[in-house]
Amino acid sequence: MKGFPWLTCLTLVPLLGGVGLMCGMAGRDRVARFVAWLVWGMSAFLVLALGTIVDLRAGSLQAVERHAWVPTLGVTYHVGVDGLGWVLLLLTVVVSGLALLAARTIRERVHVFHGLTLALMATLFGTFTALNFVHWFLFWELSLIPAFFLVRLWGGPQRHTASIQFFLFTLAGSVAMLLGFLVVLLGTGELDFPELARLAREGALWPAVWRHWNGWVQSPQELALVVMALVLAGLAVKIPMMPLHTWLPATYTEAATPVTMLLTGAMSKMGVYGLVRIFLPVFQEPLRQAWPWLMALALWTVVAAACAALAQRDLKRMLAYSSVNHLGYCLLAAFALGAAGSGDQGAVHQGAALNGLVLQMFNHGLTAATLFWCVGLLEERSGGLRGLDDFGGLRAAAPVFCGLTGVAAFASLGLPGLNGFVGEFLIFRGLFALVPWGAILAVPGLLVTAVFLLRMLQRVFHGPVQPVCGCWRDLTGQERLALGLPVAGMFVLGLWPQALLQFTQPWAIQLLGFLGG
Template structure:
């Protein structure tokens, strides 16, 4: 679909909607959550409408293009393909889950829900912008509400965790900004589409090298710029060794905020790799493919082993998130095969890239649900969340144990649930492209299985301690809120074509226009 559907700027509307909701929520006092819920539902419905209007050929649709600051190459340029639209849907869904999980926020609820909605607006802006200036604006704006949500409503060590989160991500943003300034000074453009076309025909490297290629770095300027861009996104994903901010931020943030951090914000880094890094610096990424694959494997395996060593349930899931996003990195770097591709390589690349995009959605859904369950556990136990603090909860709370067990098995990658499909496609694509990396990464799958089964055994199985004999099961409202989430896990697991059918044309379009 070209231009705006029926002349209506849907992408602008869905980005402004949470901002308007935030302003109303800020002055709504105890009714702020209701305002946020209404806003979240409207945004989710709009996101589904956008998803259904993605062009069938995989190109960018729902385009909005206005001159902004033409002399600086800045345009108000919005649009989505299957990748961007899926991330918009995920952001709307996770935000709605987060708002539902935050019904026990009593300290300044107006400010809390206003910041949540501003964060949602930052996510929408990041996933729809096609001009670097516009995109970077929302990339940075999403950081501010996240910082204050951790700082003001987090746990006992929220101050250092929020500061570490802010400093790490800001350092990554500086690397991104410097790299793009160099590209802009060389080309005069900030348009993702124009720069990707230049990269595909080789003129981007020629212009950048001609403009900046003299001096110490010589003809390697494109490689240095690629490393800067990769560093910026590596912090956000995060990729080892840039991951150290994540466990503290996830553990200290209130669970509804952790849901947003892991369910949606971490996907901004993976999205950036697919929307910016590979289209513009595909050749450079292909040159350093082996060390990048090594880092991806380390992220996968280290994340799983670190999760196994934790005693705090939130830190277990935090490191598990590192592990699961490591599979996305593995797929992304594996498809950067230098020197062109034959049919077999192209098929493997398509499988891996479909798997990466599906994994982004599935991990966001499952991880957000698991942190929601932990919020429920903490409320029922007076704040406890140690893996050894419980036992036998399946007996007093069978519905709770059953639904959380489904989410845990989804995280494990059990066939029939959503977590399996993305990982299967990634490994299906990566094995022919880099069998060594894929083989070592299987260790991550095995350790993750052990971690998840240990959590199930220690929290839900065994004898019931006397103090938990009356542990409350899920009440009606909690069951109603969780039912569609669990249902979606089964639906995507059984009928993945609901997502892959929309995403695959975009995958084919992207692979046809990337140059490695």
Template sequence: MNGFPLISTITFIPLIGAIMLVGLDAERKRLARCLGLGFSLASLVLVAVMWIHFDSSAIDLQFVERHPWIPSFSAEYFVGVDGLGLLMVLLTALVTPMAMLSSWRISEKVPIYFAMMLFLEAGLLGTFTALNCFHWFLFWELSLVPAFFLIKLWGGPNRSAAATQFFVYTMVGSVAMLLSFLAIYLAAHTFDFVQLAEKGHTGELASMLNLNLGVYGLNSRQFPLFIFAGIFLGFAVKVPLIPFHTWLPTTYAEAPTGTTMLLTGAMSKMGVYGFIRILMPFFPEQMRIIMTPLLWLAVITIVFSAYSAFVQKDLKKVFAYSSINHLGYCLLGVFAFAKFTGSDAHWNLEKAAAMNGVMLQMFNHGLTASILFCFIGFLEQRSGGLRDLDQFGGLRRVAPVFCGLMGISIFASLGLPGLNGFIGEFLIFKGSFPIVTWATAMSVIGLLVTAIFLLTIIQRVFNGPLNAKWAGLPDLTLKECLLVLPATALMLVMGIYPQIVIGKINTTVMQMVDLMKY
């Protein structure tokens, strides 16, 4: 792009928009909505330009910007993307305008609401592009603050408790992660992701931690594991990995629809991204040492969350637990990828399949889950805030368009072949099964339970006798259809031709495979 700071422009456009909206008069609601949407669409257009100009055959980071910031502290403004970063930036840029459009009816503190949405988008974009621990952590925390206020100020009846729980959980994880980053800096004297990944793969980082910071009572194997645990906690809470998940169902249920769309569509991917970008490259040996416990956590996350979704009555909580379940598949693929298998070509192909599946699943889940919460928001608007499974029935008779389009999203979440949810899960299971057979086989239980509870939703909400209370329930309006149809079309395109994404990420995946051989 001839030196144009594309990533900085994409990231700072929402920040500039948020600052403008904060200073806007509270009564100028329509202008606030239009400005918020306009700034998010501007970032989306530039992300589309980035996607077009991204060289899918190059192994190096692209669109790199690097400037000294605090040299004495090794803090740099260092950004760039590979296939993984590109995909997460695209996901964020797609979900944010949809979340804003679904929030169009917000009537209280409208400029502040849309400003918080833009601040959150900027935090997410910065997290997915920053390549220096100090710089990256600032954006990681930037995403936490607006999310807290969006839940606290515009959420449901229990919003205060949900916002506090969300903040406490994520802050504890962030503090543990920050302390581990500081320990890494004191040992390695750098915050650079690229350098730390190189030191991690050679084992030099663990040696430096022991040499420079070794704690009496912890041997050379235990101390790097202790530092690993701090970063692991931060990412495990964000995914979330069971048992660090209890904040999520309440948070998703109480947050306003647009905020929930951003939380599940993009913010939940920060944890899985961190596992791939930071934890696995920095500490591959430590991940392998505790591989069995990690796999058990992934299996428990998949199976337990599926059963939890099955027993819920609140539609938002059903899909909140479903979100944990789907991200559990991603962690299964990540842990299988990290397992040592040597340089045999057969195992490398299986690992490539698993990691391609993980990245596809992150993108597909973000798209599908956010739209499902959008449909629940439509239902809440029409029912006066009701969303209990037992309160509906027979809606396809009065709202066939709503039921048809939401049904496509449910089937995509279920993993129906021909829709986007299938290919990611298929590749994860295809790649993981030969490497971690027992864990993959047990995780299939989660697929079965997921199919049961999703089909139960269709049966209880869409089919059966029509509840007379909903005889006059209006179907989707043209504007609402225009909101969900682009995402629905993308689900179909991704289901039929996933190569549109795999072609962009496969070189990055193969480079990861090459680095994880040893």
């Protein structure tokens, strides 16, 4: 089975399934839902089978497929997967499954919704496996199409404005990133990520690019900083990193609940993945020059987003800013590598930060998607209410729902024993050793996160019973099972993080060895 095109099939199955749903299932809602689940199941099987067939513990790229595409432009069809990529493929499957469970509330254009969901899943698979910039950028851009229509066709009254803002912000970032890689292409004729990383490691990348553009900037170092800023702008919009985050609160708030789950749980990880797969290996030299400024932006993202979440009265908007805050820790871990020390101890701290970064991506995807789903259930049962002060005493009417939501909230604030703790602990362990002042300045973000999440639980679940909560029904048996699955995953990963670390650790060692850590 080594010659089987696993990654190509993994991308084509949901893509073809999604297109088939949109073209041939109009008016057959029940069949459309069944077909969507069937395609999702096939995709999940491929991801799990891939994890058992290839040797992800080797740390190197596996299941590699490489074919000439446009050789004169340095474009190849080049895909592969390692521990980092496989963990994100698994996250995509998990979050997409949760979104399909939450999509039972979708009543209009059911076949289109499920088709777009599968198409978005396919573009995520393509992004997390592509190793050539053109191939990767193609999926990066294609993901905008299903995401745009998912936001625009379903959701709140301001969804049209939110979808346009989301599309334009992301497109502008993509244009900046494209310009940066065009500069590299014209200077080197190369667009494969492993080859660019090799040239950067040998110190040959930026002198070669500078010679082509000689006269525009004074030195290769200055040119590298300019290109790094362009590429980082494209990644930062998708993560998002402040101040390029302004599209996110409106988009997450106005989108339908399953769409928001997809955006925060899976699509936001595209930017962080690009940061680790492309930014760290290719831009290690300029990162060593600019890391204090980048750390400042990451700290701004962590602390300011937490404070913004504390100021919100809309629960969905609060969780949107919380998502920005949590992904800010990934930025801290990545940028701290620019200040990494040498020797074995430096490599240990870098490895902790890198492993924490990947765990944070996965754990945030799971907990954030679950919390948005809980808010969606609140909206569904209360006739559209989701304000912080709209509820009260809900624990008495719906103890099971409140218990499951409480576990997800405690996982998000990093309670030991739940999944959110492990990633943040590893990030701060590495950060305290590599950039102590950065770790100290990031601590207020942790404290404010605990404040607004605990306040949410206190206002919604405790206190006098509000009229809207008096006749509120608890979760049905099916809902308990569905919501209980991700909550159970939070316990499993909190108590047994090695389930993912066994795949991320070899990748981290491989990357650090390549970077010379």
